[in-house]
Amino acid sequence: MTEGPNQKFSTLAVHAGAAPDPTTGARATPIYQTSSYVFNDVDHAASLFNLEAFGNIYTRLMNPNSNVLEERITALEGGTAALTTASGHGAQLLVFHTLMEPGDEFIAAKQLYGGSLNQFGHSFKKFGWTAKFADIDDPASFQAQVTEKTKAIFVESIANPGGIVTDLKAISEIAKAAGVPLIVDNTLATPYLCQPKEHGADIIVHSMTKFLGGHGNSLGGVLVDCGTFDWMSSGKFKTLSTPCDSYHGMVLGEAFGPIALAIACRVLGLRDLGPCISPFNAFMIATGMETLPLRMKQHCSNALEVARFLANHEKVAWVNYAGLPDNAYHERAKTYCPRGAGSVFTFGLKGGYDAGVNLVNSVSLFSHLANVGDTRSLIIHPASTTHRQLADDDRAAAGAGDDVVRLSVGIEDALDIIQDLEENL
Numbered sequence: 534m535t536e537g538p539n540q541k542f543s544t545l546a547v548h549a550g551a552a553p554d555p556t557t558g559a560r561a562t563p564i565y566q567t568s569s570y571v572f573n574d575v576d577h578a579a580s581l582f583n584l585e586a587f588g589n590i591y592t593r594l595m596n597p598n599s600n601v602l603e604e605r606i607t608a609l610e611g612g613t614a615a616l617t618t619a620s621g622h623g624a625q626l627l628v629f630h631t632l633m634e635p636g637d638e639f640i641a642a643k644q645l646y647g648g649s650l651n652q653f654g655h656s657f658k659k660f661g662w663t664a665k666f667a668d669i670d671d672p673a674s675f676q677a678q679v680t681e682k683t684k685a686i687f688v689e690s691i692a693n694p695g696g697i698v699t700d701l702k703a704i705s706e707i708a709k710a711a712g713v714p715l716i717v718d719n720t721l722a723t724p725y726l727c728q729p730k731e732h733g734a735d736i737i738v739h740s741m742t743k744f745l746g747g748h749g750n751s752l753g754g755v756l757v758d759c760g761t762f763d764w765m766s767s768g769k770f771k772t773l774s775t776p777c778d779s780y781h782g783m784v785l786g787e788a789f790g791p792i793a794l795a796i797a798c799r800v801l802g803l804r805d806l807g808p809c810i811s812p813f814n815a816f817m818i819a820t821g822m823e824t825l826p827l828r829m830k831q832h833c834s835n836a837l838e839v840a841r842f843l844a845n846h847e848k849v850a851w852v853n854y855a856g857l858p859d860n861a862y863h864e865r866a867k868t869y870c871p872r873g874a875g876s877v878f879t880f881g882l883k884g885g886y887d888a889g890v891n892l893v894n895s896v897s898l899f900s901h902l903a904n905v906g907d908t909r910s911l912i913i914h915p916a917s918t919t920h921r922q923l924a925d926d927d928r929a930a931a932g933a934g935d936d937v938v939r940l941s942v943g944i945e946d947a948l949d950i951i952q953d954l955e956e957n958l
């Protein structure tokens with residue numbers, strides 16, 4: 534069976550983008566471990582290089598394994614096209630490489646994954662791109678940063694690590710009024726929990742390293758073109774609306790309309806910057822995605838049970854999980870993440886820094902490491918690890934105060950997860 538237009542999420546997660554191998558009949562997509570592909574003849578080669586026909590040329594640009602992933606995530610997010618990359622950060626780089634010129638600005642939430650704060654705030658400066666940061670809980674602070682140089686707004690649907698659920702509708706209205714695309718990092722929610730396109734996203738990015746791959750074994754990233762932004766009538770985005778020197782003057786926005794962003798990220802960004810995913814990683818992540826709905830259900834129900842246990846524990850000062858009814862983001866989570874609030878959240882220990890260090894040192898089922906979205910339960914004490922270089926005040930502002938512990942609750946039995954915490958708190 535192959536996918537049809539009305540299939541439901543769980544069916545698409547298994548089938549979208551994949552079919553039995555035409556040569557061997559292999560049911561699972563084989564790993565196409567090849568750097569390059571033989572042309573039929575010179576005319577065929579010319580039509581591929583001229584973008585007149587789509588087809589495989591060289592694995593930096595495309596590969597059958599990454600193609601499965603691209604079609605699958607496009608179906609799950611309701612987009613028009615997607616492009617996989619070596620990592621989540623690679624996807625972010627390619628999106629901004631397409632949208633920005635030196636001197637341009639974009640506005641990003643200041644409550645983002647720490648790696649994105651570094652990429653935006655430090656490394657992007659070398660390209661002449663300026664990130665201006667705003668407060669996700671105060672949409673007016675995004676509005677206040679809009680200038681004529683603004684080219685995009687970037688937020689996370691569920692923000693890591695604070696467990697913040699973003700008011701996507703409010704932010705998307707600001708992006709629309711400013712005439713710029715809204716980019717949503719949907720890593721922590723996945724399309725199973727949140728559908729950013731329905732709430733006004735124009736571009737979606739993921740670290741597939743996390744819940745999409747889901748097993749903590751492969752790096753990967755993806756960008757999804759929602760097909761909603763009209764690059765030609767905007768005219769603000771030179772790469773998309775003016776003749777492209779490296780394709781004989783082709784105007785990508787005109788030639789490719791609703792998939793122009795994904796095409797430009799591939800045929801310019803990926804071609805020239807090079808962060809392509811390996812066929813093996815694409816195979817691993819496509820396999821992981823088949824069970825995304827099953828895993829997310831278990832992640833969310835386990836996280837809720839663990840959060841309830843912690844909220845009632847005498848040594849715990851507070852729990853920030855949007856799945857709990859008294860949480861500040863609970864109502865928003867019901868709107869944007871109706872199937873659950875994810876499984877990454879923070880809590881505070883009354884015993885402060887030392888209690889945090891003791892807990893991560895003594896747990897046994899939980900793994901002490903810097904990742905999220907694994908089948909296994911993961912724990913980290915940000916103040917002594919990921920955020921230890923920051924000054925005390927900056928740490929607290931980033932949601933990584935001395936007492937904060939972050940969990941990524943896995944899919945083991947909830948009773949065992951809770952027992953590990955109970956014995957070691």
Ligand SMILES: *Cc1c(COP(=O)(O)O)cnc(C)c1O
Binds near residue numbers: 622648718739753905
């Ligand atoms: C991990 C992560 C990234 C970066 O992805 P990599 O695959 O590690 O490059 C971006 N955003 C969020 C929310 C993440 O958790």
